């Protein structure tokens with residue numbers, strides 16, 4: 513068991529090393545700033561090594577030569593600056609589905625903001641009973657336990673809110689435009705970069721808990737996707753031609769989402785509608801909406817204050833609270 517003070521020291525050591533491959537610090541300076549001896553510093557370097565951060569010592573200098581890109585507790589905490597989300601993190605190398613595990617934990621009273629994250633899912637689930645391809649170490653596959661005191665009918669707003677937080681964190685961190693495809697996909701350059709699976713446990717009039725599951729394609733190359741997905745899916749790495757630190761992106765998303773969520777709990781989705789519309793893919797375009805057995809053709813006119821999709825159809829305006837939109 514690693515002690516909390518060792519974790520904190522390792523965290524500060526990593527910051528001194530500059531967080532990035534090639535970053536470094538003089539041995540003496542590190543000892544002074546962390547108030548540790550040379551053997552203690554070497555122990556910290558070993559600890560970091562176990563989490564994928566390889567530190568090399570040469571000529572009185574310490575250099576970070578490898579960053580493992582893990583999404584474990586240590587790596588996430590290193591970047592995390594939230595108050596509620598991620599205060600409890602369950603990280604796994606391999607798991608069936610983070611949503612399923614988060615659901616079980618929520619039933620066992622897991623606190624609001626608990627995060628379940630896995631390097632790989634063997635039974636990742638998508639919307640409408642589909643499966644979600646979740647290969648090891650390239651994507652972010654995680655779920656969040658939420659306990660808002662809202663009526664069940666308002667829960668769908670959380671999917672939209674998640675999509676908004678994802679789009680904004682991608683755009684500000686990776687500096688490229690990210691769009692929201694109603695109700696809960698995130699698109700870059702017209703292709704799907706992330707999907708959201710929101711699952712609700714409720715009684716008739718109150719929510720017990722909500723699991724928000726996010727699958728974000730981060731470092732996949734084209735060939736990492738199954739052939740049928742290659743024309744429709746993309747990753748941050750494909751679009752930006754560089755690899756990204758997954759734990760950092762998760763921490764940034766949690767920060768953004770927490771900020772929105774605290775307001776959502778007070779005022780619902782309405783204050784976010786304008787911003788979501790501004791980021792909406794397919795606004796003004798002709799689409800078909802598959803909602804249950806119905807297929808409705810129309811032009812996307814925008815969103816209602818509760819997040820429902822508004823379509824202009826030949827027979828008048830249509831309001832959809834769920835469904836799958838395709839471009840005509």
Ligand code: BTN
Pocket residue numbers: 608609610611612633635636637638639640642644646652653654655697706707708709725726727728
């Ligand atoms: C979709 O677009 O159909 C939603 C995909 C959601 C996938 C994520 S990956 C993490 C979490 N665990 C799951 O089993 N699914 C969600």
